[in-house]
Amino acid sequence: MIVRVQNVAFDFSEEVKLFQAATKYSGAIVTFSGIVRDVNGDLDYMLIEHYPGMTENALEKFSAASKVKFDLEHVLVIHRFGVLRPGEIIMMVATASKHRKDAFSGADYLMDYLKSRAPFWKKEVVLGQPDGAWVDAKVIDETALKAWSN
């Protein structure tokens, strides 16, 4: 299980290679990656703030929970903070399991927890408006999270 919270960019392809190499018996690997997108053509950058210490603890906790709940051999979570430009990868998760449904569910579960329970906040700064605007949490994200307890 690997959890990293970092300011610098990471190489998704390289991370997946290392992740796969660190598994022995998993026939199924699922990855998720989140990318900064400039949907309206005016995004200067995205600023990600986080709560050092609590962030790492929360991600470790969710990763460990997903590992047990879905019988995962290996779990990886990397999340960036600071200034990110359009096209950059914000974060990734990877899960490895014997069974593809577990690998899918593990990654999906981990993403739901990460979205709504890991202390990250995003601000979008568009060109000409240097103050930026904090991204609002979505009701559907909270709903998705609660579905796992049913």
Next chain:
Amino acid sequence: MIVRVQNVAFDFSEEVKLFQAATKYSGAIVTFSGIVRDVNGDLDYMLIEHYPGMTENALEKFSAASKVKFDLEHVLVIHRFGVLRPGEIIMMVATASKHRKDAFSGADYLMDYLKSRAPFWKKEVVLGQPDGAWVDAKVIDETALKAWSN
């Protein structure tokens, strides 16, 4: 949408890089990869047979269906055939969407169709038994597929 059925190995990391570069507005990318595993320590190789022509048509059809059903910007499917050694990547799918749930569901759906409806057959050849044994289809795979029509 890209579908490839090939004998030669492919570079998963490189494929994901190209896949991401080919998307414009998708903030969420999900990948699945299947890997040959030597669980009992005696696997010589896996042999994958397929139905040329029908395979490509089936994969194109499922990819197009997943694209519409889950509002995906881009879909990639690569599946190998022939002799594959332990540790080699058998196949991969990648999905890109605005919303993470769509990217997850699209990849999951595509995998369920690919597993049970694309004309591939796997034979495992263990050391000392050159005839090998055809892998049986699983009831849970058929059940998973039918769940999408509910």
Next chain:
Amino acid sequence: MKLNLLYFAWLRERIGRGQEIIETDAETVTELIAELILRDPGYAAAFEDISSVRVAVDQNLVDFSTSLASVREVAFFPPMTGG
């Protein structure tokens, strides 16, 4: 009519070939299978447990009751195991 027949995986192995062209008057897949079974023990072994056999006509998965009218290619194989 002339039909191009294809066999995959263990059906191919039991029948002893992957492809053949036959002349038949079978009107459905079921009739075609009945005809093949009479040929030799390999076919009989291949079609022994019909619940483990799938069929595609002109590259589309179909039921055994499907008509062979204007069909050019019929493929028999076990349940698929890709991925």
Next chain:
Amino acid sequence: MKLNLLYFAWLRERIGRGQEIIETDAETVTELIAELILRDPGYAAAFEDISSVRVAVDQNLVDFSTSLASVREVAFFPPMTGG
């Protein structure tokens, strides 16, 4: 008692600082918020819509009714938006 307070995102911006150490007798998070609001308009603005505020004590997400007994760090922030 001494408490280390942390503020994130727009709570930090409204309060005008990200961290401070205060001396308080507040027994619960709710009492602490009530005390902070009286300080200056920045705090009042930050805690105006309490349904948009989340709290962690010693790095665990909790309810506002949580006791501050033996707590060392309290963090206030909006609903999280990672991923």
